[in-house]
Amino acid sequence: MVAAVAFDDVSCAFGPLLAVDRVSLDVHEGEFFTLLGPSGSGKTTCLRMVGGFQFPTRGRVLIHGVDAARRAPYERDVNTVFQDYALFPHMNVRDNIAYGLMVRGVDKAERYRRTDEMLELVHLPGSGARRPAELSGGQRQRVALARALINRPRVLLLDEPLGALDLKLRESMQVELKALQRQVGITFIFVTHDQQEALSMSDRVCVFDRGRVEQIGTPEEIYDRPATRFVAGFVGAGNLLEGAQARRIAGVDGAVMLRAERIRIAKRDAGAGGVPGVVKEVEYLGAFIRYIVDVGDGVELLVNAARRDFARGAEVTLSWPDAACHRIA
């Protein structure tokens, strides 16, 4: 099957700055694909190259197998939800949503019929006459989605669309977006710097750092088997052990990643095995307790536990199944 979007050895430079550095990746048809990375990692530049707002300085971007080369945004079968929503302030909600149909010359009756359908889809029925300035952040978000979807694109690009929303709203929009994607059945390419968001919504995640692809995989693969030190550090709470520390603590050569929630913490007991340590800090995080445990030689391990059994200064023993140690090349 032809990939919905493919990057073939793509670079993009802004003067001396290489924003995207030889990226190759395939986005499958109908998939929820997330570009995850810190700010300035090149993820947004990649999205803009799919939308046609930026052009690669090297390599090819293919949309459904066709080289998008120097095609303008209006010649591409993709639509974008912008980070600031980019709603037209001089038009009401209905004209904003119908904009794509209007510039394509669809007649008024058809335009308004489909606009009402879209308003229904994004749970904003009857808001057509309102102005963007009168809407809340979440509502603007929905209008931006409806406006991008009304053209029935084969690929929808979303540039940190939930970034401006507060936590509760963001969480409910995550669920809604995922449901919407299943409903319309088109490819979503989603950009975010929020690893939680990436893991919870995506079919596959591509992690970026400094313009390069660090790893592409399902959320489980990214979380359980990070390919690089960067991914191990960026996604989830983990402990990265290297060299002598890895040998001493985990008993393996090379770099090892150990998730905080895989470590068991128990009272120090002379007879039992495990790694001895001293509790240095206890953080209450609601759903769980996080201990920072000093295991000697200046190494501190993060440990997540269900209960607050130990206080600062308690002497404890840490243990974990061998399978919990993930080796990083």
Place this chain on the structure above:
Amino acid sequence: MSAALARSLSSALYHRRRLTLALLLGLPLFWLGVVYCGSLLSLLANSFFGMDPFTGMVKREFTLQNFVDLAAPANLDVILRTVAMATAVTLGCAAIGFPIAYYMARYTRGWVRAAFYLGVMLPLWSSYLVRVYAWKLLLAKEGVVNWVFAESGLSWILNALLSIPVIGGPSLSISTLGTFIVFVYIWLPFMILPIQAALERVPQSLIEASADLGARDAATFRKVIFPLALPGIVAGSIFTFSLTLGDYIIPGIIGDSSLFLGQVVFLQQGTAGNVPLAAAFTVVPIAVMAVYLAIAKRMGAFDAL
């Protein structure tokens, strides 16, 4: 002692927001309300008074005679000529100013933009009279404009323009066309700056969103950029339109000797001493502007504000 006094005073002011506001705003509000609007109202009131033909004194009795006089053919002629000129000057300024403002707002940054600002505003720093008289020389029959046309063998174009009735004349400096050129030159900065300010506030993402949704550049311009620039164009046109309506120097120096509104106000008030009729003439630009703004609002020029 004085530090303590200052402290207690500042604390007293901090807790009396209204008093602070009144102290800060009092004088400027007095200036705007009494000196600005008050004198304008007294002027308007004068337009309803008459004048004693024998003594030349203003008679404080209500009359509409001044407005009846406005409708006399000679006066109506002046009003129509001035409104037509102001409209033409506004369109001319918009046609020249918009592309410059657009380029400044969307394609310049740093020192290039500073150079543009300077280029637009520099003429305003020199005397208005000097510039108008300079144009008189440039546009004269022996002037550089005529010379350029002659040397390039294009005199026939200039002659054709000057032979058009109403706007033409013996030379540019004594034709209505010349008056128009100088008006456009003098008021251009007042059109460029507000348009530039309006365009600068249009986020790049709106233009990208329009293209993303399938609009070609021309459609994006028509449906997004132009409507959002419209408040700036209207603001600029208020300047160029009203400045042209009220100006009495440029038509006196450049053009044929037909009168404009400002000149008539000057004559009625200065030479004839008929303040009530002069005041009635002043009502005309105010009424024209009010009608213009009402139309602009109706057409949605302020929707983006």
